[in-house]
Amino acid sequence: MTDMMSKISEGLERAFASQGFAEPSVEDLRDAAGVSLRTLYKYTPSRAEMVLAALENRHQRYTTRVFDNLPKEPEKALDAFLSRIGEWMETETSHGCLFHAAVAADPGSLPLRQLLEHHKYEVAKRAAAATGRFGAETELLVIIEGLTQTWPLRGEAAVKAAKRLSHALRSPSS
């Protein structure tokens, strides 16, 4: 809680993550942020910007938690960040990706879609960098997205499946 903006972003992220994007009223968001309505609107002048603020906070938390301080060896790094995604799902969100959820709730918003694209681009890039598989960025993204969406349905089995798929990338067959 370094400054007001961080405090608000954190609260908003928590609110949207637990209640979705349609449900919470601005008054709910105010409660979650722990500030007055006036202050909330000062930093995020519309509900749409509250969504953006929440997602920016999410992006930071996600990327650091999943990708920071991975093992140096590419093989270990691969398994490690897939496991971390599983842990993330378990502790942070029961249903899929918050960015996709936000876009789904308001598909007409251009800034929202841009934020989604930026987030996924960054995720794919860091995954490729951590594992040294620069030629297989899209494959890694498919695995990550697949894991994220499948986890709510299959739990830990989804993590295992994702790992098996990723190991297969070692020996490219075509």
Place this chain on the structure above:
Amino acid sequence: MTDMMSKISEGLERAFASQGFAEPSVEDLRDAAGVSLRTLYKYTPSRAEMVLAALENRHQRYTTRVFDNLPKEPEKALDAFLSRIGEWMETETSHGCLFHAAVAADPGSLPLRQLLEHHKYEVAKRAAAATGRFGAETELLVIIEGLTQTWPLRGEAAVKAAKRLSHALRSPSS
């Protein structure tokens, strides 16, 4: 347009697919369904049931279009239905899965989550049956979900990546 209910479901699916689940008002939905408000409420007595009707229609259309009349040989069937998912994405929806979108828009709804689970269960089962890979159902689901979410970001490259991953399943490494 065999009967009134089908006509309504089809219209609703079209409306939610193109405008998302938050945007369209019930009057928009009425226009899309092409019936009067009274009739719309007779068949789907609340907005929430309109969502369910749309998704049931979606499920039928998706499974028939992706899984019916696949080639008999497992290898060809695998490539074929992944290609079909790509075509589906291209013609039917620019952003990810409509079921996930519906749940994301209203995470509190139990019937909605049950419908999602049923849909994905069915998809995984039919994918495994078509390809003969009964032991790798979760892997197939990860690939399908990954492809569906990655397609909006990478287009045809996502289909290629999904195919490469699926071929790797031939020689299980663990």
Place this chain on the structure above:
DNA sequence: TCCGATGTAGAATGGTTACTCTACTTGTGT
């Protein structure tokens, strides 16, 4: 022919909610 079921058209209603505004408090630098 006429009745009842089923449809259209669209006007009320009642509740919700995003956003604004007013009045008051607090803390900090000069």
Place this chain on the structure above:
DNA sequence: ACACAAGTAGAGTAACCATTCTACATCGGA
């Protein structure tokens, strides 16, 4: 001490929207 920047608390407003209700049209079968 005091001015002012930045906060809280919460009432007011204007629009929107899901749902219901009223009035009328159509038509197939007894």
